[in-house]
Amino acid sequence: MWTGIRVTRFSANLGFLYTEFNLPDAIRAAHQDGFDAVECHWPYAVPVNKIKQALQDTGLAMLGLNTVRGNNGENGLSALVGREAEARTAIDQAVDYAVRIGASNIHVMAGFASGDAAQACFMENLRYACTKAAPLGITILIEPLNDRDAPDYFLQGSAQAKSIIDAVGADNLKLMFDCYHLQIMEGDLIKTLDTMHPIIGHIQIASVPARAEPDQGDLDYKPIFGKLDALGYSRPIGAEYRPATTTRAGLGWLDGFR
Numbered sequence: 001m002w003t004g005i006r007v008t009r010f011s012a013n014l015g016f017l018y019t020e021f022n023l024p025d026a027i028r029a030a031h032q033d034g035f036d037a038v039e040c041h042w043p044y045a046v047p048v049n050k051i052k053q054a055l056q057d058t059g060l061a062m063l064g065l066n067t068v069r070g071n072n073g074e075n076g077l078s079a080l081v082g083r084e085a086e087a088r089t090a091i092d093q094a095v096d097y098a099v100r101i102g103a104s105n106i107h108v109m110a111g112f113a114s115g116d117a118a119q120a121c122f123m124e125n126l127r128y129a130c131t132k133a134a135p136l137g138i139t140i141l142i143e144p145l146n147d148r149d150a151p152d153y154f155l156q157g158s159a160q161a162k163s164i165i166d167a168v169g170a171d172n173l174k175l176m177f178d179c180y181h182l183q184i185m186e187g188d189l190i191k192t193l194d195t196m197h198p199i200i201g202h203i204q205i206a207s208v209p210a211r212a213e214p215d216q217g218d219l220d221y222k223p224i225f226g227k228l229d230a231l232g233y234s235r236p237i238g239a240e241y242r243p244a245t246t247t248r249a250g251l252g253w254l255d256g257f258r
Contacts, residue, residue, distance in 0.1 A: 037062075078091070143181070205240070
């Protein structure tokens with residue numbers, strides 16, 4: 001444990017944590033274990049009223065959700081040329097669900113693609129998403145994924161993400177800064193945080209290389225949290241990792257990081 005760092009709030013990513021529970025009960029479990037917020041991947045099969053009740057019971061905020069991945073192992077639709085109608089249906093679905101459960105962020109997933117046409121397609125779909133989400137107070141996030149876990153994913157680096165965010169020019173388009181993915185692709189996270197912090201909308205953590213509990217592995221979060229503190233970042237940090245055994249068995253890191 002260390003002192004002097006104020007980054008002490010954490011969000012349970014229920015795409016990976018508490019998967020032995022249904023989503024409403026996972027929200028309750030995260031609250032019982034001391035998380036300050038929750039986030040999820042694809043909640044669409046769960047009735048909205050059940051999510052709302054769990055959030056109301058616990059007082060937790062739902063920070064975000066993802067657009068659907070698509071079919072046949074796709075990892076999103078928004079950079080896929082010729083699939084624009086499906087991509088915008090997915091955006092509409094995500095915005096509607098987010099509004100109904102009070103989620104503040106939507107990760108618009110790009111999919112497996114490359115090239116100028118894919119970038120133009122992605123940017124147009126992001127403009128559509130941002131325009132739809134802005135009056136509702138919702139932030140649109142884009143997230144670079146590493147090429148080991150998601151080979152051929154369209155968005156693979158922070159500089160690429162920044163160029164897209166700058167070009168789209170929407171105030172509610174931000175970077176999902178996943179430390180696990182960016183450490184694998186780029187390293188030097190302290191410098192990247194310094195450069196990217198004005199456009200960061202959410203931060204996620206996990207160990208590297210195992211993507212397990214964040215208090216193990218090659219990546220030391222102490223200086224990262226120190227940098228976030230110096231930058232004035234105070235929003236909950238997303239715990240998006242795969243537990244080595246069960247979520248609850250590995251939660252020693254939560255008190256340790258505080």
